[in-house]
Amino acid sequence: MPVIVIANPKGGVGKSTIATNLAGYFAKQGHKVMLGDADVQQSSRAWLALRPGSLPAIAAWEIENGHVARPPRGTTHIVLDTPAGLGGARLEEVLRIADKVIVPLQASMFDILATQAFLEGLKSRHGNRHIGVLGMRVNARTRAADQLAHYVSNLGLPVLGYLRETQNYVQLAAHGATLWDVAQSRVEKDIEQWGPLVNWARQ
Numbered sequence: 001m002p003v004i005v006i007a008n009p010k011g012g013v014g015k016s017t018i019a020t021n022l023a024g025y026f027a028k029q030g031h032k033v034m035l036g037d038a039d040v041q042q043s044s045r046a047w048l049a050l051r052p053g054s055l056p057a058i059a060a061w062e063i064e065n066g067h068v069a070r071p072p073r074g075t076t077h078i079v080l081d082t083p084a085g086l087g088g089a090r091l092e093e094v095l096r097i098a099d100k101v102i103v104p105l106q107a108s109m110f111d112i113l114a115t116q117a118f119l120e121g122l123k124s125r126h127g128n129r130h131i132g133v134l135g136m137r138v139n140a141r142t143r144a145a146d147q148l149a150h151y152v153s154n155l156g157l158p159v160l161g162y163l164r165e166t167q168n169y170v171q172l173a174a175h176g177a178t179l180w181d182v183a184q185s186r187v188e189k190d191i192e193q194w195g196p197l198v199n200w201a202r203q
């Protein structure tokens with residue numbers, strides 16, 4: 001039962017967007033997925049409450065007072081959203097159960113600098129194998145994307161892909177939906193961009 005944690009102490013980089021869409025992917029594949037939310041804002045939890053019953057089910061993994069407990073039996077996949085500013089003992093607790101950590105990162109020097117210590121800490125804790133960086137709101141064919149790739153490869157970590165800036169994520173989230181819940185033609189480009197990420201996540 002893989003536990004995939006989405007983390008970056010920097011706020012607003014797309015953690016909840018990735019957590020909800022990744023959970024939506026597993027649900028669409030017919031897996032018994034749970035989405036946990038270690039965030040006091042409970043963004044993913046609030047999103048789940050919006051999700052129509054007609055869409056592939058995603059169960060809520062309750063996290064009490066920020067403490068992660070064992071998920072229920074029968075669960076096959078777990079995606080865990082985390083808050084900005086997560087560090088110290090709470091971060092340790094989350095990482096202890098993580099099989100994989102996805103770190104969304106925007107392609108700006110400020111974001112990179114804000115995330116550097118976190119990535120280095122993760123690396124020494126987990127080893128490279130379990131950590132992947134996802135370029136967020138970035139066009140893969142730009143200098144900014146090259147800079148991000150250069151920085152991430154210098155740390156010895158993989159770039160799992162790049163997600164473009166699009167209102168699709170904003171609009172889908174407002175309805176408790178993901179890329180996998182709507183007509184493919186509407187989100188074709190985005191589904192394509194998720195290819196390498198979901199391959200890495202499900203291995």
Ligand SMILES: Nc1ncnc2c1ncn2[C@@H]1O[C@H](COP(=O)(O)OP(=O)(O)OP(=O)(O)O)[C@@H](O)[C@H]1O
Nearest residue numbers: 011012013014015016017084137164165166169170
């Ligand atoms: N690729 C994208 N294109 C356009 N908008 C995006 C994209 N990714 C995320 N957003 C939007 O950016 C905002 C922040 O994203 P999100 O809430 O996923 O970040 P977060 O890291 O979870 O934030 P926080 O640190 O506050 O928990 C949201 O309104 C989201 O819809």
Ligand SMILES: [Mg+2]
Nearest residue numbers: 015016039043
């Ligand atoms: Mg969030």
